[in-house]
Amino acid sequence: MNAKYLNIYNEIVSQIQSGQLKKDTKLLSENDYMRLYDVSRDTIRKALNLLEQEGYIQKIKGKGSFVLDINKFDFPVSGIVTFKELAKMMNEKSRTILVSLDLDLADSFTMKKLNISSEDKVWKVVRVREIGKNKVILDKDYISEKFVPNLTKEICEDSIYEYIENSLGLKISFAKKEITVEKATKEDKKNLDLKEYDMVVVVKSYTYLDDASLFQYSESRHRPDKFKFVDFARRKTLYPNG
Amino acid sequence: MNAKYLNIYNEIVSQIQSGQLKKDTKLLSENDYMRLYDVSRDTIRKALNLLEQEGYIQKIKGKGSFVLDINKFDFPVSGIVTFKELAKMMNEKSRTILVSLDLDLADSFTMKKLNISSEDKVWKVVRVREIGKNKVILDKDYISEKFVPNLTKEICEDSIYEYIENSLGLKISFAKKEITVEKATKEDKKNLDLKEYDMVVVVKSYTYLDDASLFQYSESRHRPDKFKFVDFARRKTLYPNG
């Protein structure tokens, strides 16, 4: 059983996504929703605040809440979305090819990235993502053995995240991501269909669990023309007091 | 006078940024903070939730709240940050050069981007950003005259956002951004020090005001090696009930 405010949030999200609540439509007032769902105002406010945070609505003091027109699902690298979830949203055929799967003692690179000692073992997974007929993404994942004792070809070709969340019951909580553009390496050229491009877009992620432990470092290397990142951002004044 | 929870939020942010609260430190409990600031628990929770949202802390049920180690201020294109704010954070010398400033009737490109009619006028501002000794960013801004009746060389060379927020009193609320990599145009090559690169990273933004009206479209075109985007993302399960 979910929290009430999450149920309300999800219900309104579906109404927006289904087109039942159209762009610029005014939502019911907080008081109306209170009566509709028979909950307290605070519970409604939690749901609406979440909707606002996620870019679905805009609340305007004295006026009400209004549905925004944001194509959230263009290419949500923002947020933590896995390739499998992404592939499901897009409608092109996609495939994951496992290039290599190794479990070794940490070298200096992974020690630094994952904040571990030379006695820890680390999974190194290299995968190629094919969209349509082109190999356009090279994913390199480094995962501490501490958290994930076992990895198989099947898991890697399906979804590592799904295995971690569903089978191991670990909760992925947040990630720090960094996007840069770099010269393509030999490894990129060997594994990807780079055409004339000699650069790749590199998304580096540090992924953390629920308890704030760092469990994965990954590099996702994209062919430039196939890369698109969409972000929804709210303005924050850095120093509200001047 | 700010809201109490914002004051508390800002106080804890400074404690983290100053190093007074170090990585992995446990914060006071919500009950302790209640007594410390003599406010209700809800007020404390608002402050702590904001800290969590912004990536400063991680709350763990049954244990407490812990300071995270996130270099938030590497290159915050995430969030809506202006070049002037950014330049202040970095320590390199930077300069803005105004290339052109025009007010014309909307053409089909701007009509589509800004959702306006052919009778509306639009400011077109082209600026080059110099960091160190290199011209590395080409900014093209399109702003509805409806919202900003006047623009001068001085404003464009300082900060348009500052003018809009402080002088005009408009509130910038949120933006949709899109990052892609494109072939450099003649305009890019003419205005930027592109060296051997023949591609640019393009950040397209649609910026909205407080009342959800779209007031600006902009393209920020970066030399690839000088581009870096840092993001902090929390994991959201897309469909909590299934």
Add this chain to the structure above:
DNA sequence: TAGTGGTCTAGACCACAGG
């Protein structure tokens, strides 16, 4: 068992928008 954060409630006062 004690302490933590997560959810929910009911009620209050405020600032803002619009008739």
Add this chain to the structure above:
DNA sequence: CTGTGGTCTAGACCACTAC
């Protein structure tokens, strides 16, 4: 003036963590 969202309070019960 009424209705809207924004803030704040005081109190309750729950689930999880740690001892």
